[in-house]
Amino acid sequence: MSAGATCRELSFAGLPATELQLPGGDRVVVAHHGAHVLSWVAQGRERLYLSPNSVMDGRAAIRGGIPVCFPQFNQRGDLPKHGFARKLSWHVKPARLEGDQAHLVLSLNDSAATRQWWDQAFEALLLIELTPGALQVELAVRNTDSQVLRFTGALHTYFAVSDVAQARLLGLGGSAEWNAVTDRHATAAPELRFVGEFDRVYSAAPMGYELLDGPHALSIEQDMDWAQTVVWNPGAVKCAGLSDMPADGWQHMLCVEAAQVYEPICIAPGDFWQGAQRLSVV
Template sequence: MTAQAICRDTVFAGLPACELSLPAGDRLVVALHGAHVLSWVSGGQERLYLSPQSVMDGQAAIRGGVPVCFPQFNQRGPMADRLPKHGFARNVAWQADAAELSDDHARLTLRLKDNAQTRAWWPQAFALALHIDLSPGALQLTLDVHNTDTQALAFSGALHTYLAVPDVTQATLQGLGGQPEWDSLTDTHAPAVDTLRFAAEFDRVYEAAPNTAALPMTLNQSLQISQSPSWANTVVWNPAQDLCKRLADMPEDGWRHMMCVEAAQVYTPITLPAGGRWTGWQRLQVLKP
């Protein structure tokens, strides 16, 4: 069914957006700009962090929610000297293509194909689809990459998820223990400890864990985070106070209420032959004791 038949068209901070909701109360808001998930409400709580100072002009990347990073992660990618940081997918308009809705499940698909704007950055033919699945207590984002060119396509990227936390200094993240860890702030490599804590700026890349990572959100509730094996890495980031003060699109205390846990491809680009396809997903599940 068409997205227009199921989604409620809305405007979020001036941006065209789609809203999906379930009878259980779960709700999702997605901007067409960047196919950017702006809000996910489950159990009566907002589960994603969106900076109140995000630039919502339809051109800049949005700070918070779930940015889609493609075709590069940070400045690691096929044409790092020409592409915007984290690529261009989060900076351009996508098309809402199709949607499905039942009592316990909703799916929205957005698409982006190469066009004059993307080819000005990157002379590559491609087709992206972002499938967003909402069910009671769960959100899954699946990124499909199709190389529609006659030459190979190399890319890196991420689902750069900003999670809402009451106080990051009291939060812990389990599930990455023992995985190879690169601390980008100190340029050191070591096995990850079992429990990650966030008392200072944190910017680390992990080899993706074979098990699910679990992020305690409140005393009696946690969020389970999982990703497909097709993503080689997991990135965990929090800017802490000093860096946050230098980010124009973040309030000074914004760092305290967010944590990024990202399904990512950082070190080694994925290469698709002509006509090749790749799929990677991240799933967030609210767990109750």
């Protein structure tokens, strides 16, 4: 067994990727394409869902893991759905390894590729911290332009569950809820259960959430710099229409996203913003 954390470069389904591994066996794999977290193994169990049908061609967005949605959430604007960051190659900085901790930073700057969609100078960083039983993923955005930078987005985390019909999500009780399937506003129940298509936006709860999957439990926290939490499962019908998902894929995943949906985050010239999602085994 290694005396400390390790880092290695590898090819994941043909995509360049970086793997961080701790002495106890926990590991995370991050594709350079999209700065996309593909896998997080904690205490011997894969905690993220990655579709086996995902397109890994270095151009399309990857289905599953943790996509970085930036600088637009969904289709709420003129940019490509969920922005362009998840479809571009990010620069990988040297990993920082400290005993049973490992840190990785990937960066994306404005370029001819980004300016075809968005006339904005910026630097985006994805900061990944792996510790025993825990993973923190943080998006940081610096405005390197002379104009105000405005963006929406999300850390669109796909969690692996044995059976979504048996999964429960706690911690959102009392939060404002918008049901995107029925276009109805309500107050969230203390315990969320999942039958059929589920697509709802909540006011973020500062105390965080707990995802219960049979005997397994994960704590999910987010910085309140992300104003909303999105919970999504496509259900059987919508999943059948997704070419990059198997027909039964919806049964084995649940997205719980740190998000900015309604109002854009505004960053003054020369200033920066950052917001993290923290996942830990309970």
